[in-house]
Amino acid sequence: xxxxxxxxxxxxxxxxxxxxxxxxxxxxxxxxxxxxxxxxxxxxxxxxxxxxxxxxxxxxxxxxxxxxxxxxxxxxxxxxxxxxxxxxxxxxxxxxxxxxxxxxxxxxxxxxxxxxxxxxxx
Numbered sequence: 346x347x348x349x350x351x352x353x354x355x356x357x358x359x360x361x362x363x364x365x366x367x368x369x370x371x372x373x374x375x376x377x378x379x380x381x382x383x384x385x386x387x388x389x390x391x392x393x394x395x396x397x398x399x400x401x402x403x404x405x406x407x408x409x410x411x412x413x414x415x416x417x418x419x420x421x422x423x424x425x426x427x428x429x430x431x432x433x434x435x436x437x438x439x440x441x442x443x444x445x446x447x448x449x450x451x452x453x454x455x456x457x458x459x460x461x462x463x464x465x466x467x
Contacts, residue, residue: 346410346443354442362432367425376422380412383439389429393421413439 347355362385367373373384373391384407391404404423412419413436 350442358434358438358442361438362434365431365433367429367431369425369428371425373423373425373431374409374419374421376419378419380409380417380419381436382433383407383409383413383436384423385432385434387430387432389431390426391423391429392426393423395421410439414443 347358350358364387365384367389374380376394386404386406386408391408392401393404393408394401402421408421408423409419411417
């Protein structure tokens, strides 16, 4: 989703990232909460509890984009299975970069659509 962005935009985003250290077992986001950040997993293992019955899925690389892109509450609860190191990007920084660029928006929508397709729980 960030690949189509200019080098200057990527550098600005990198400068806006906030490093977070997460303890094993800690909840990072809760289903139903407002989306305020996009998260990149730098180290550690996280799991997302998806759907009403809490089906657990591994988190692969990043999370949090769906609530930001679609302006909806969080669709999953994400917790750390191990100690973890994350980088967080505030909502406004994420949206300004991604929504302001046609190819990045298309890539982000593809990611969000794929997430919804993979994680629909019946």
